[in-house]
Amino acid sequence: MTDPASDLPPVSPVPSASAGPRTPSDVAAAWHRQAGDSVLLDGFHALKHAVRFGARVRIALTADRAGALALADELAGDVRDTLAELLTEVPHETYAALVPRPHPTAVAALAVRPSRADNLRRLAHTPRTAPVVVLDNPRNLGNAGAVIRLAAGFGATGVVTTGTLDPWHPTVVRGGAGLHFATAVERLTVEELPSGPVFALDPEGEDIRSLELPDDALLAFGSERSGLSAELRARADHLVALPMRPQVSSYNLATSVAMTLYHWSATSGSPSSATGRATGGAPGGAPV
Template sequence: MFLYGYHPVREALRHRPHEVARVLVSAARAGHRREEIAEACRRHRVPFQVVPEKALAELAGPAHNGMAAEVRAAEVSPASTASQAGADPGLVVLLEDVQDPRNLGALLRVCEGAGAGRVLIRDRGSAPVSPTVAKTSAGATEWLEIERITNTANEIERLKEAGFWVYGTDPEGDPPWEVDLSGKVALCFGGEEKGLRARTRQLCDRMIGLPMRGQVGSLNIATSAAAVLYEAVRQRTSPQHK
């Protein structure tokens, strides 16, 4: 499998160089990023090849952005090997029916930035964690513990048994700054069109929403997730909540 784009290639070399079979760079690509990747390949003894632009496009697709890494893995970021320095095990994100790979990539980038300890993705109805997702996430998939799940209800029950409060998201929910997000919490985000499934909503302890004061009725899912997750970060790092 090929990962493409500067950020996914760089993070793969940082996180799991032993799984990178080779790195290919377009002959038309020059500059400090190419030199940085070449140096990382030398350091980790990963083959580094300069190839014609057309050859790279044939292997990695037209959106390669000048470089690609061939990795020996079936998944972009297997949960068994992913690790994130500073990840918060008490902050879990559950994603359901996010179908657009670019939305999923943007969401995962937010999750990694906010220090989510785990990301659970409902397998059926969701986009796979593909090279496109990895590229959109700017390499965040390399550092997240991502787990594909088959049954959202079962996972929510397990989270509750482990002491987590489970919060869903809905436009009519309570503002996140009015909800205590300082403990063990699981935040559930639904798909682009319909949001969370009805059964998932029923199982949530409370619904969280962002008040819309303008004329547009909603925010992009990654933007909404960023607002909610960083309110959780604010509460969890605030001295008064410690």
């Protein structure tokens, strides 16, 4: 499948960290200076994905450099050399003091958030060759992160949230495993949504199995608690229902998005990469 932003300027390369701070105190000082406006990447896999998709990493550290590079040899050979250049080893107590929740891989990094202007340009770019996922007033940070990870895996153009939830909140980024850098992620109002037919998921809608979802669709999902907002429902061109056994209340938000994106990929589009074991991933879609 063609990249929906293939004619846009390439993402800036990851800067070299070869001249960066090397002592624990220098690393900690540099981290504190840059943490305020940076995206926190929690864990080896978040850093791996961010680097793979062109993130500009300001600083990366680990309490176990040998372990991190062993993981790179096993799971991320394509970015192993870059990770080796970026990662600075620090004592575990230094690492643990700099991150809110130490990750089992003992890796953390700070990256530059993609510019809003670039993301909006990607979302507005036409012709669109993959849908935009719209989360209407989502509430759960972890679910939002899982949706971004799904959208990146299916090659969606982007993920847009409405309402108060920040899709770049550290907990969302953690749930997305660094894949915010693989798709355009922004918060917009309903009025600001990009162009395209809106297919909104609703129990009263038409069975999705009877529909073909176009590549330029906006796939809209309400919150698990209250469903679609009146504003988003009014904007919808089609209401779509997922098959569900009677007396079952709802699916988890990420599950609903996965089912819908799979239906799109099976009937209209397709993921941008081959099925099976993803590069640097785990077999059978296991968490990475």
